[in-house]
Amino acid sequence: MGLLKELRPILRGFMINKEGDIMSKEDDIVSTEEKTVRLLDDNLKRMDGRKLDELGDIRIEAGALGRADGSCYLEWRGNKVYAAVYGPREVHPRHLQDPTRGILRCRYNMAAFSVGDRKRPGPDRRSVELSKVMGEAIGSVVFTRQFPRTSVDVFVEVVQADAGTRCAGLTAASVALADAGIPMRGLIASCAAGKIEGHIALDLRNEEDNFGDADLPVAIMPRTDEILLLQMDGHLTEEEFFQALDMAMKACHEIEQIEKQALLKKYKEALGGEE
Amino acid sequence: MNAEIDVREIVLPGDLQDPGLKPGDWTYEENGKVYATRVGVKSVKSGYVNITPLEGRYIPKVGDRVIGVITEAMPSSWLVDINSPYPALLHVNEIEKKVEFGNTASFLNAGDSALMEVSSVDEVRKVQVSMRGEGLRRMDGGQVVEASPTRVPRIIGRKGSMISILKETTNCRIFIGQNGRIWVDGEDEDIAKATLTIKKIEAEAHTIGLTERVKTYLKGLYDK
Numbered sequence: 001m002g003l004l005k006e007l008r009p010i011l012r013g014f015m016i017n018k019e020g021d022i023m024s025k026e027d028d029i030v031s032t033e034e035k036t037v038r039l040l041d042d043n044l045k046r047m048d049g050r051k052l053d054e055l056g057d058i059r060i061e062a063g064a065l066g067r068a069d070g071s072c073y074l075e076w077r078g079n080k081v082y083a084a085v086y087g088p089r090e091v092h093p094r095h096l097q098d099p100t101r102g103i104l105r106c107r108y109n110m111a112a113f114s115v116g117d118r119k120r121p122g123p124d125r126r127s128v129e130l131s132k133v134m135g136e137a138i139g140s141v142v143f144t145r146q147f148p149r150t151s152v153d154v155f156v157e158v159v160q161a162d163a164g165t166r167c168a169g170l171t172a173a174s175v176a177l178a179d180a181g182i183p184m185r186g187l188i189a190s191c192a193a194g195k196i197e198g199h200i201a202l203d204l205r206n207e208e209d210n211f212g213d214a215d216l217p218v219a220i221m222p223r224t225d226e227i228l229l230l231q232m233d234g235h236l237t238e239e240e241f242f243q244a245l246d247m248a249m250k251a252c253h254e255i256e257q258i259e260k261q262a263l264l265k266k267y268k269e270a271l272g273g274e275e
Numbered sequence: 276m277n278a279e280i281d282v283r284e285i286v287l288p289g290d291l292q293d294p295g296l297k298p299g300d301w302t303y304e305e306n307g308k309v310y311a312t313r314v315g316v317k318s319v320k321s322g323y324v325n326i327t328p329l330e331g332r333y334i335p336k337v338g339d340r341v342i343g344v345i346t347e348a349m350p351s352s353w354l355v356d357i358n359s360p361y362p363a364l365l366h367v368n369e370i371e372k373k374v375e376f377g378n379t380a381s382f383l384n385a386g387d388s389a390l391m392e393v394s395s396v397d398e399v400r401k402v403q404v405s406m407r408g409e410g411l412r413r414m415d416g417g418q419v420v421e422a423s424p425t426r427v428p429r430i431i432g433r434k435g436s437m438i439s440i441l442k443e444t445t446n447c448r449i450f451i452g453q454n455g456r457i458w459v460d461g462e463d464e465d466i467a468k469a470t471l472t473i474k475k476i477e478a479e480a481h482t483i484g485l486t487e488r489v490k491t492y493l494k495g496l497y498d499k
Contacts, residue, residue: 070330088332088360099399143303143312147334148400150360178288181331181425183301183312186289223289223310263287263314267329267481 039196039208046208048077052201055191055251060172060262062179068155070180072262074172077205078162083172085180088150102147106135108169110158130166137190137219137228138173143183152182163209164192170219170229175259179266187259188228189252190219193244195236200243202251216241218248222256225249283481285329286311292324299323315425316481329481333359333424333454335402339393340411342419342452343404348380355391358424358454361400365391369405382413389413390450390458410450417448417460420470422477424455429480430473437476437486444493445469468496 044052056077065071068084075081091097108130112121123131138154154177156169167190174188194204196212209215214234220227236244286292292302292309301313302324311317315326335341335357343355343363353365365383367374374382383389390412394405406412422430431438431451442449447461447469459469472493479485 069332090360090362147360178314179330181313181315181328184288185303185305185312186310187287221289223291260287264285267285 039211040199044199046196046201046205048205050203052199053247053250054202055254056203056205058171058255058258060175060258062175062262062266068176068180070176070178070182072172072175072179074168074175076164076168076171077203078160079158079165079168080160081165081168081172082155082157082159083169083176084155084157085152085173085176085182086155087152087180088147088182089153091149091151096151097149099148100145102142102144102150102152104135104139104142104144104152104154106138106154106156106173107131108134108156108158108166110161110165114158114161130169133229133231134166134170134173137170137188138177140226140228141185141188141221142177143185146183152177152180161206163204163206163215164217166190166229166231167192167217167219171255171259175262178259178263186221186223187256188219189222189255189259190217190229191248191251191255192217193248193251195234195240195244200240200247202247214240214244216244216248218245218252220249220252222253283316283483285314285481286317286326287314288312292317293319296324297322299325301326301328327428328425330423331425333357335359335361335363335393335396335400336453337393337396339453340450341391341393341404341454342414342450342456342458343389343391343454345383345385345387345389348384350377350379353379353383355404357391357393357402357404358421358452358456359402361402363391363393363402363404365404365406369394369403369407371407387413388419388456388458390452414458417458418466418470420457420459420473422455422457422473424453426477426480427451427453427455429485430457430476432486437489440486440490440493441469441472444497445472468493471496 059075061073063071064073065084068086070085072083088102108127110119112119154173156173158165170188170190191203193202193216194212195214196208204215214236216232219229290311296309298304298309302309303312309324311326313326313328314330315328318325341357343357345353346356347354351367355363355365357363391404391406392408395403445465445468447459447465450458459466
């Protein structure tokens with residue numbers, strides 16, 4: 001564990017082999033057995049001391065932004081995410097209007113300074129995909145037929161990233177939607193599970209995601225356990241897949257409770273009293 | 276003092292409601308169970324659960340009195356912003372005064388505000404407003420305070436209790452639009468005090484015993 005702490009700064013993008021030489025990520029792919037930096041210690045504790053099925057720290061604040069109709073600020077391990085919801089409002093451009101229902105638009109964006117190396121700003125292939133899948137997940141819980149000819153716009157801004165930003169973003173978006181008073185079938189909660197060094201683990205951090213074997217982001221509506229988003233990167237056996245899915249869904253129920261507390265807290269705080 | 280304030284029961288989207296109750300406003304039924312769809316305060320009336328929303332935009336309903344701001348004067352009608360996702364149309368036939376074709380701007384021009392009533396909302400939410408009716412008029416003077424449309428029932432109070440306290444104490448003329456715009460006219464000092472009180476009611480709309488607290492709050496403002 002002590003060694004790990006010293007090495008942590010170097011871990012961003014580089015690994016160290018048995019001889020202590022720094023090797024690049026690409027070298028590592030060829031020679032996995034050689035690595036001495038481990039994601040798990042002998043007691044199956046992780047780099048940050050968490051157990052395999054332990055969720056990282058989450059802090060949610062509802063109504064964090066003054067200009068939006070609904071908003072949320074969320075901190076989840078090293079992730080810092082803002083979500084803002086506008087609407088229902090008139091649709092621009094007008095041709096996108098649907099006279100039978102409202103439309104839901106979602107934009108996921110990472111700030112240039114959200115990652116170690118500067119991220120080239122603007123939409124790229126990854127963020128366009130995430131905007132799409134997150135928008136679809138949200139669209140399936142919102143009663144869009146109750147506000148025809150309008151749009152609800154969801155903006156997710158990642159200010160600091162530490163793996164699992166789509167889950168953090170969806171969780172934040174769910175709180176922001178509730179805060180905006182958008183009618184919904186239920187709240188959304190999202191969490192990832194994955195595989196590191198042959199073990200299924202919950203809520204991977206950046207290093208575990210990069211050097212681990214698989215990542216499985218899941219979003220559900222905890223009320224019904226309906227799956228709203230499910231993606232997978234890497235390889236899992238069928239058994240491992242269900243173990244990971246189960247673990248992530250269990251965590252989503254925990255996350256829903258944190259979301260609810262955050263929403264209720266807003267109204268307690270409006271009174272200016274503590275608690 | 277604030278610590279003892281009771282909060283009414285707040286429900287969140289997806290919250291299960293008591294069995295045996297029928298779905299009312301802002302709820303929905305799934306597999307015989309009733310759930311809330313929005314953040315709001317729960318109330319039960321003759322077997323139905325209703326959610327009074329705490330957040331959200333104004334959705335026009337026929338008969339609502341609103342404060343509209345003219346966005347455009349067209350030859351025989353006006354386009355009106357009623358603080359809702361849907362813009363409203365005010366036709367020249369819907370005002371008491373005679374206005375010549377093409378001369379609409381002489382009565383109401385872009386930027387002017389008026390008290391109006393929602394006269395029709397169709398299935399695609401095309402909204403029409405009217406200025407025929409008692410008390411509906413162009414507004415000259417006074418100030419418009421914006422509040423969340425969801426807090427309007429609370430600012431009016433049960434049978435107008437809250438608003439009558441406000442009117443009596445501050446000596447202001449007040450008109451509350453269902454769309455969250457509140458017109459206040461009176462002495463500058465009084466307008467300021469009325470505005471502060473409205474903001475207080477807005478922030479504490481979900482609490483119990485608010486009318487009494489507002490009374491003491493207003494007393495405090497005027498005793499200074």
